[in-house]
Ligand SMILES: CC(=O)[C@@H](O)[C@H](O)COP(=O)(O)O
């Protein structure tokens with residue numbers, strides 16, 4: 495079964511817009527799990543523009559499913575993750591000022607660094623996943639770091655899906671097969687949505703987890719908009 499981990503970054507973006515505590519990130523995490531999410535993902539960025547380091551500590555006791563913390567393994571990030579001890583950490587090669595994640599690791603160029611960081615997290619009992627594109631050499635080299643899993647960076651799949659689902663998914667199926675051959679678990683994420691998720695899952699049913707944020711939170715707004723407007727109209731009768 496492929497688990498759904500809900501990325502709640504965008505809830506924090508909305509909260510931060512006004513400086514108060516609405517929407518409440520902790521309540522949203524609790525409710526996501528109540529409504530069936532099998533994990534909660536956060537990606538604290540250095541500028542704390544959405545999830546803050548303090549949120550990550552506060553979320554730890556709230557997340558009773560699987561807590562997945564994503565980010566670039568800077569000394570501050572490593573310290574945070576080792577203290578919070580999530581079930582999983584996903585290593586992402588983001589630049590300090592990245593708008594969002596836009597590439598996977600070059601696991602050949604960064605082999606020694608990744609191996610060291612993977613070992614450090616695993617020594618704290620934390621499963622490690624490496625964010626990666628579909629290049630088979632990168633995946634084979636990821637296995638040499640002794641990471642537990644990889645997370646396939648699915649933005650190219652999402653972009654190309656609308657042109658040709660078959661062609662879009664093909665490199666991802668090949669990549670997931672290589673990962674399976676070398677003993678790595680497969681996660682996937684970035685720009686997955688109601689439009690493209692089911693096709694990816696049909697083609698790679700052995701994915702362990704997908705983490706979805708942006709589209710899922712947008713859909714939650716749209717799917718809830720009618721009921722919400724009705725509720726407000728009733729206040730004005
Ligand atoms: C690692 C990854 O795939 C990203 O999708 C990330 O978690 C999203 O980050 P932002 O919410 O900051 O765009």
Ligand SMILES: NCC(=O)COP(=O)(O)O
Pocket residue numbers: 501535564645682683684685686705706707708709710
């Ligand atoms: N790891 C991917 C993730 O957590 C969410 O990405 P997105 O759905 O916000 O693009």
